[in-house]
Every structure is written in C-alpha cells, then in structure tokens.
Amino acid sequence: MKLIKYDIVLERLKEADIELVRQHRNSEQIRQTMEYREYITFEMQREWFESINKDINQLYFIIHYQSKKIGLLNAKNIDWEKQILESGIFLWETNYYETFIPAIVSIMITDMCFELLGWDVIYAHILRSNDRAIKYNKSLGYVLCENQEDKENQLYRLTLQSFHQNTQKLRKAVSHLYSGKDEAYLIVEPSDIAKGILLQLEPFFRLVRRQKGNFESYSNADGSITFAF
Numbered sequence: 733m734k735l736i737k738y739d740i741v742l743e744r745l746k747e748a749d750i751e752l753v754r755q756h757r758n759s760e761q762i763r764q765t766m767e768y769r770e771y772i773t774f775e776m777q778r779e780w781f782e783s784i785n786k787d788i789n790q791l792y793f794i795i796h797y798q799s800k801k802i803g804l805l806n807a808k809n810i811d812w813e814k815q816i817l818e819s820g821i822f823l824w825e826t827n828y829y830e831t832f833i834p835a836i837v838s839i840m841i842t843d844m845c846f847e848l849l850g851w852d853v854i855y856a857h858i859l860r861s862n863d864r865a866i867k868y869n870k871s872l873g874y875v876l877c878e879n880q881e882d883k884e885n886q887l888y889r890l891t892l893q894s895f896h897q898n899t900q901k902l903r904k905a906v907s908h909l910y911s912g913k914d915e916a917y918l919i920v921e922p923s924d925i926a927k928g929i930l931l932q933l934e935p936f937f938r939l940v941r942r943q944k945g946n947f948e949s950y951s952n953a954d955g956s957i958t959f960a961f
Contacts, residue, residue, distance in 0.1 A: 737916040742793040756824035849936040873898035922955040
C-alpha cells in the first residue's frame with residue numbers, strides 16, 4: 733500500500749526495511765519519546781513485524797521524501813466498525829521536524845481517513861513529557877480527551893471540523909508551493925489485496941461515493957488499484 737502526495741510517499745512497511753526502523757527506533761533521541769523504551773533486538777523486531785504484517789488493524793508506513801527514507805508513520809489499533817484509529821509519527825532525519833513535512837504527512841493519512849473513508853475521529857497517544865509532539869498535534873487540531881490530565885501516556889482526539897479549521901492556512905501555503913497540484917493517490921497493492929485490506933476499505937469507498945460523489949479509481953498492469961482523491 734502506498735499513499736502519495738506532493739514529493740511524499742507513505743509506503744507500507746516491508747520486511748526489507750525493518751532493520752532500518754529498528755536501528756533508528758533504538759536511538760536515544762527517539763526512545764525517550766516512546767512509552768516503550770527498552771532496547772529492541774533483531775529477534776524482537778522480526779517477531780513484531782510478523783505480527784503486524786498479518787494484522788490489517790495495524791498499518792505502518794515508511795515515509796519517503798524526495799526518494800529518501802526519513803521516518804515512520806503508524807495507523808494502529810484500527811477499529812473498522814467504529815471507524816477509529818490511533819496515529820503517530822517519528823522522524824530519524826530530525827532536520828525535517830522544523831519543516832512542513834511532518835504536518836503534510838499527518839494531513840495525508842488523516843485526509844485518507846476523513847475524505848476517502850468518511851471517518852469521523854482519529855486518536856493519538858502522546859507522552860505527557862513530549863512537549864514537541866503535544867504542540868505539533870495541537871496545531872493539527874487534536875485536543876486532550878477527558879480524564880487524561882494525570883496520565884503519563886495521554887490520549888488526544890481529532891475531529892474532522894477541528895482538523896480542517898487548524899490546517900487551512902498550511903494547506904493553502906503548500907498548495908501554492910506545488911502550483912495547486914493537490915491530488916492524492918492511494919495505491920492498494922496485490923499483497924494488500926491478498927491480506928484482505930481492500931475488503932475492509934471497499935464498504936467505506938461505496939459510502940463516500942454515495943454521500944460525496946464519485947472519485948477516480950483504476951486498475952494497474954501489476955494488479956494494484958489506484959484511488960485518486
């Protein structure tokens with residue numbers, strides 16, 4: 733599975749990249765922002781990957797910017813029936829934190845949920861001590877959920893209305909930078925189809941088409957399917 737917009741590609745995590753992720757996840761600067769801070773061995777990483785690779789409720793994406801792998805995005809603990817998930821991001825190329833890239837990555841996955849799937853809410857867990865992540869998520873429209881003030885790993889909530897209100901200026905600025913080429917593409921690959929991901933997505937596609945009108949989709953020679961939105 734790939735999600736593409738501007739110069740950014742979110743590609744579903746493959747086995748070939750799990751060692752790259754492990755090395756960066758074990759770095760001190762990233763570990764200190766995570767709830768789980770123990771050292772991750774090669775065997776632990778492989779076992780984790782095998783569990784999420786079979787689970788359509790746990791989606792992890794390598795973040796590519798201008799063909800360079802710079803970080804990891806997750807969309808995990810997905811409840812397809814309740815239409816909710818938790819999202820998180822970390823960048824090992826830390827110089828990009830001070831650019832528009834993290835926000836655009838978050839907008840891409842959030843737009844997919846709100847616009848392409850027609851969902852209502854997204855959640856994120858953030859450590860109370862992670863001031864940068866809290867500030868960043870609040871800038872997107874996330875608000876702290878009730879009874880979370882004293883929790884170490886706090887739960888935040890994002891609605892469609894709050895998301896649009898808080899990202900309007902950024903969207904306009906980035907759209908101008910890319911000459912108004914705002915279309916995004918979701919590519920569902922044969923391996924995703926075999927795992928049943930497309931079966932989970934199709935009911936939402938049908939509902940959105942009924943409510944908002946059609947969006948373009950087409951089959952590719954390699955057996956993948958592209959959805960443009």
